[in-house]
Amino acid sequence: MSVFSHIKNDKLSSLSLFAIGLVCIFLSYIFLNFNIFISPLIVAILFGILLTNLFSNRVKFLKSSTVLLVATKQILRLGIIFYGFRISFADAKYVGIHGIGLAIFIVVLVFLLGLIMARILKIDFITSALISAGAAVCGAAAIMASATTLKADEKQIAIAVASVVIFGTVGMFIYSVGLNFLNFTQTQIGFFIGSSLHEVAHVVGASARYGDEVMKNAVIIKMLRVVMLVPLLLFLAFISASKTSKIKEFLPYFAFYFLGAILLNSLINIPIEILNIINFIADMCLCVAMFCLGLNINKSVVKNFGFKPLLLAIFLFFILMIFAYFYIKILI
Incomplete structure (x- = not known):
């Protein structure tokens, strides 16, 4: 393929991913x-999986472009950075020290117990x-962010994302x-x-039926x-570096x-109109990255999910509920 063909393919791929x-x-x-x-992220992953398994020939031009590599790295990271504008120190103040303690407790405990199991x-x-980060922190976004630090391959990422999609959705309906x-x-x-x-x-989704106050606390x-x-990413970077690597x-x-x-976002009163634009850009970037991830999840990856990762995902699913329950019952 000529250089001009590559450029044309990349432009077409970029426009397709944006759409x-x-x-x-x-x-x-x-x-x-x-x-x-x-979540648009979950829709994007499922859309990518659907297209690559049902219309593999139609998406070959996407897979052959360099855009996919950029999407799962630079675009993903940009989306995560913009995601930070949804959080402020005022949120932490609203839920108080017990709320902050609960968040830290859950993330640290679930991640470490996941590694031990x-x-x-x-x-x-x-x-x-990856499975432990997805359960402990923030699902698919945490998995993709951790994957860039750990140099994970498509199969490892796919297994972790599948665990989040399955058990997070089950928990939401329960x-x-x-x-x-x-x-x-x-x-x-x-x-x-x-x-x-x-x-x-x-x-x-789970908190919506309980009213605005419950939803606000839950989201914070x-x-x-x-x-x-x-x-978490700093920790993963530290333990991933070998004696011969910096x-x-x-x-x-x-x-x-x-x-x-x-x-x-905590120090400056950013107008809501600008925040809405930033949030939209974050969603767009993350959707593109998740869709590209979905394109790499074919039938063979699903077949190779494995019984042991499934056991780990089930274990973390119950650990999240059990330790959250006892922390709240005892301290809040």
């Missing part, structure tokens, strides 16, 4: 009108770290049925939902877990920009 990102966001809004909360099950470190049997206050219900579900969209707790992505080769510099976005 697909818009479609995924649009579809999530359509679902929202029916009180179905599905993975050693018992003899699962490779990268796969176990919580939506009712949590009255827990004998929690409205505040405690919000804290429980925000601390024990995988994706932000799962949290929104979840976003505090998202903030923990920064120390830690700066693994250091996720975009995590500092993510933190800077949070700081800027």
Whole structure:
């Protein structure tokens, strides 16, 4: 293929990915009108999986372009940085010290227990770290961010994302049925939902039926877990660096920009119109990255999911609920 053919293919791929990102966001809004909360990220992943398995010949031009590599690295990181504008220090103040403590407790405990269980099950470190990060922090976005630090391959990423999609969605529907049997206050219900579900969209979907106060608490707790992505990535960079490698080769510099976005949003009163634009850009970037990930998940990857990663995902699913319950019951 000539240089000009490559350029033409890349332009066509870029336009196609932009259009697909818009479609995924649009579809999530359509679902929202029916009180179905599905993250555009999840829509994008599923869309990518569907296309690559049903119309593999039609998406070959996307896979052969250099755009996919850019989408799963630079565009993904840009989306995560802009995601930081959804969080502020005022959120932490609203839920108080117990809310902050709950978010830190859940992320640290779930991630470490995930690694310990993975050693018992003899699962490779990268796969176990991705599954644990997805459960502990913020689902698919945490997995993709961690994958760039750990140099994970498509199969490892696909397995981790599948665990988030399956068990986060199951948890969302279980919580939506009712949590009255827990004998929690409205505040405690919000804290429980925000601390024990995988994706932000799962949290929104599960808390919507309980009212605005519950949803607000739930989303804030979840976003505090998202903030923990920064120390998690630094930790992964530290343990990934060998004696012959320098830690700066693994250091996720975009995590500092993510933190800077949070700081800027906390110190400056950014107009809501600008924030809406930033949030849209973040969703677009993340949708494009997730769609490209979905293109790499074919039938063979699904078949090779494996029983042990499934056990780890189930273990973390229950650990999230159990430890969130006892923390809230004892301390809040």
